[in-house]
Amino acid sequence: MHNEVIAHIKSRKSELIEKWIDRVKEDADERMVNVVSEQVFQGTSYEFFDLILLSLSEKDHEYKNKLQMFSEKVVRLGWPITFVVSGLRKFIHLVHDDLIEQGVVSKEREGEYLESLDEWLAPLSNEIIHTYASTWEKTVSLQKIALQELSAPLIPVVEHISIMPLVGTIDTERARLIMENLLDGVVSHRAEVVLIDITGVPVVDTMVAHHVIQAAEAVHLVGARCMLVGIRPEIAQTIVNLGIDLNKFITTSTLRKGMEKALEMTNRKIVELEGVN
The missing domain is CATH 1.10.490.10 (Globins)
Structure with missing residues (x-):
């Protein structure tokens, strides 16, 4: 058949x-x-x-x-x-x-x-x-x-200043990788100031905030200062509604403002030169 x-x-x-x-x-x-x-x-x-x-x-x-x-x-x-x-x-x-x-x-x-x-x-x-x-x-x-x-690289931008851009959702496994990359990068790059950029994180809930706070505290323990940048208005409102305390950290709405503060913290600043296009 x-x-x-x-x-x-x-x-x-x-x-x-x-x-x-x-x-x-x-x-x-x-x-x-x-x-x-x-x-x-x-x-x-x-x-x-x-x-x-x-x-x-x-x-x-x-x-x-x-x-x-x-x-x-x-x-x-x-x-x-x-x-x-x-x-x-x-x-x-x-x-x-x-x-x-x-x-x-x-x-x-x-x-x-x-x-x-x-x-x-x-x-x-x-x-x-x-x-x-x-x-x-x-x-x-x-x-x-x-x-x-590709997740959460720590990028040295200028001497003693590094940025970690976060994109997408953050779960427990990824939070562990963020912590490892952050601490290893701070030591290897000799960073004094670290900017954690959450512009690309769609939702910041209690768990995400907890992981970010832990990362910032860990950075402080190895002798560097941490700044949280890219806080959009809706994220700020969520943080307030959840009662999350971020008073220990410097926060800015944009990466540019954060970079300006980081330069000040390392005794530097951006200077515009006259006659230079």
């Missing part, structure tokens, strides 16, 4: 894949279709179609490699696993319907063929889910490592 079905699918490949793509698109999230070009969507669909046929091949090594490559591709495209598995289910029903329409299967045997198709593709479905999950975990892990490497 398998050989008969495979021969039918191969002989009607063009017609089947066009119908299948139309059915997949009907239930696809509009964002998934729009974020990639029509050419990429079509190409990925053909890859999936060929992968299904290859799953019955004796070339196990080739199949495993293509399955891994396909999973990596759909993860990059941002297609959820439910979309991929749903496409596989649609393939089963499409082939079943086509077998009946083309007279390959009689009405009496259509249940038998549908059950056979399910049994045929069940292992592939399980393998796709497993490989997709593994690929997704690997991708997320690599992204996390990359973000950690």
Whole structure:
């Protein structure tokens, strides 16, 4: 029965894949279709179609490699696993319907063929889910490592003055990295004043403020002074409403004002020279 079905699918490949793509698109999230070009969507669909046929091949090594490559591709495209598995289910029903329409299967045997198709593709479905999950975990892990490497660098701008720009949300793990980078940077750069810039932090709640206060106190313990800059009006209001005490630290609304204060604290200032454009 398998050989008969495979021969039918191969002989009607063009017609089947066009119908299948139309059915997949009907239930696809509009964002998934729009974020990639029509050419990429079509190409990925053909890859999936060929992968299904290859799953019955004796070339196990080739199949495993293509399955891994396909999973990596759909993860990059941002297609959820439910979309991929749903496409596989649609393939089963499409082939079943086509077998009946083309007279390959009689009405009496259509249940038998549908059950056979399910049994045929069940292992592939399980393998796709497993490989997709593994690929997704690997991708997320690599992204996390990359973000950690870029997270919260302490940047020396002038002698004895360094800036740590914070961007995005701050959780416990990231707060730990901020503390480590801050203390290591203060010592290695011989910083006397450190500006923690929270302009890019969307929300400052009690936990975030607690982490920032801890970081500032740690900087003080290693002999440097800390300044909190980039406090927007809405952030200032939130801090007041939460009852967070920042009186121990110098605060400014912008990085520029903070830099001017930092220069004063290190006995320097910005001077405009006459006649210099």
